Amino acid sequence: TRKSRPQRLLKAVEGKATLGDPQSVITAIDHFCRHKEWAMNVGDEKGSILDSLVIELSPVNVLELGTYCGYSTVRIARLLPPGARFITLEFNPDYAAVARQVIGWAGLEDKVQLVEGASGDWIPRLREHFGVQMFDLVFLDHWKDQYLPDTKQLEECGLIQKGTVLLADNVICPGTPDYLKYVRNSPHYDSRYYRSHLEYTKVEDGLEKSVFLGF
Numbered sequence: 001t002r003k004s005r006p007q008r009l010l011k012a013v014e015g016k017a018t019l020g021d022p023q024s025v026i027t028a029i030d031h032f033c034r035h036k037e038w039a040m041n042v043g044d045e046k047g048s049i050l051d052s053l054v055i056e057l058s059p060v061n062v063l064e065l066g067t068y069c070g071y072s073t074v075r076i077a078r079l080l081p082p083g084a085r086f087i088t089l090e091f092n093p094d095y096a097a098v099a100r101q102v103i104g105w106a107g108l109e110d111k112v113q114l115v116e117g118a119s120g121d122w123i124p125r126l127r128e129h130f131g132v133q134m135f136d137l138v139f140l141d142h143w144k145d146q147y148l149p150d151t152k153q154l155e156e157c158g159l160i161q162k163g164t165v166l167l168a169d170n171v172i173c174p175g176t177p178d179y180l181k182y183v184r185n186s187p188h189y190d191s192r193y194y195r196s197h198l199e200y201t202k203v204e205d206g207l208e209k210s211v212f213l214g215f
């Protein structure tokens with residue numbers, strides 16, 4: 001059967017990137033998505049905003065919801081301080097398989113724990129299974145209607161504490177209206193929109209950064 005788009009994206013990485021060099025993996029994926037086939041990676045423009053927020057935050061415990069091909073996983077993991085812990089959840093086994101190889105090409109497999117499964121099933125188990133108490137940074141980039149329920153579940157499980165930063169992709173396109181309303185209206189979050197563009201296009205999109213202020 002014809003290869004899937006993630007598999008074609010992986011071939012582009014294997015053909016162009018340098019093993020163990022995260023930047024070359026990022027560049028190879030961006031080139032593939034800009035010139036060959038569009039894919040729903042956070043991309044280079046929003047990716048630069050993501051980079052600056054990770055550098056500023058220097059987070060120790062990071063959670064990513066929706067690994068897909070591992071593009072944002074590589075962007076984040078390459079900037080984490082030694083000893084940081086990064087868990088990324090992905091429930092599609094084919095995407096997870098591609099992401100493992102992309103992360104491996106970047107030489108970042110020791111920095112990332114890719115957990116195959118649904119976020120709703122795993123969030124309640126992260127504390128006892130991985131011994132994580134709270135997350136400094138949560139990057140939301142999975143199904144858009146899952147952002148709000150997962151955020152509420154993270155709050156209920158105590159994995160969001162005072163100072164936790166939620167960073168959400170696609171708050172304009174495709175859009176996450178219920179999530180946006182929640183974080184922007186809640187007295188418990190200080191929320192800010194970073195205007196940008198949908199990956200590899202001129203369409204408006206952006207990232208919403210929401211800092212939890214405590215209960």
Ligand SMILES: Cc1ncnc2c1ncn2[C@@H]1O[C@H](/C=C/CNC(=O)c2cc(-c3ccc(F)cc3)cc(O)c2O)[C@@H](O)[C@H]1O
Binds near residue numbers: 040
């Ligand atoms: C509950 C649960 N648990 C675990 N993994 C989960 C999960 N729910 C989904 N996943 C995983 O996460 C990724 C899904 C990403 C969804 N992202 C988008 O839909 C998306 C779409 C666009 C887009 C914009 C304009 C268009 F015209 C078309 C598409 C851009 C984007 O940046 C997107 O992120 C995918 O790998 C999926 O398996």
Ligand SMILES: [Mg+2]
Binds near residue numbers: 170
């Ligand atoms: Mg996205």
